[in-house]
Amino acid sequence: MHSFAHLSDIHIGAFRQPALQNLVLKAFDDALDICVERGVDFVIVSGDLFDSNIPDMGLVNGAVRKIREVKDKGIQFYIVYGSHDFSPTQTSIVDILKSAGLFTKVTKGKEENGKLELEFQIDEKTGAKLCGISGRRLGIEKRYFEILDRENLEREEGFRIFIFHGAVTEYKPRQAFEAESIPLSSLPKGFAYYAGGHIHDEFLTKEHGYNLAYPGTLFASEYRDLEKNARGQKRGFFIATFSDKISHIEFVKLPVCDYQLIEYDANGKNSARVHNELLEIAKDA
């Protein structure tokens, strides 16, 4: 039996406050410690590992040290870009870490005669075959899905995983913050596991024979995520066990910190008063 971990939307570098930045990094560290403990064969990151294409280098250093430590134990990383860590004009930190041999990007392929032909990356240890499409800002990935040569990918035999970063129309959360999505029919059929990113809340379906999984953000990338956490939203990542097909998918919860939720009514108050009252409340909390 083999296993892999599926993490997404970690957003290292998110937030301006060092305390929150450190919690983002702590979530990543804790998750990888669990991956090692549980002896997973490889780790998938389905985009937005970093919050920007050039994040704070101190935080990058922390993340790289951890990735290196895990990789030295023989655990490979397979990754696509997210909408945050991709830049159309600049080299992204993901590219640099890929060049340094820390990651394998699974988006290798060529565009020819209006078709996108993807190449499978084969995991040496398990024989799993991985390919995927990166997220892009403004949903440019939609075009890649439209021209994707699915037949070739569907014909391939073996244990296959598809990695992508974007919402699937049929499963878009009700309060989706983005209009862009790709229909389920644009994914190549017959894969054992579809590793999704971009949706920040955990989601797993086996409908229509698809193991379609979004682990959601590991911790948070913005205040809305934090508020949800305080209200009990579970955060973490998936560990899937497999041989020639998936036998079990487990959501591993990651408690990063405790929360205190304080509701405050700012109606009819000016910003200076709100500011001062909030500072008072925070002092007492």
Ligand SMILES: [Mn+2]
């Ligand atoms: Mn994200």
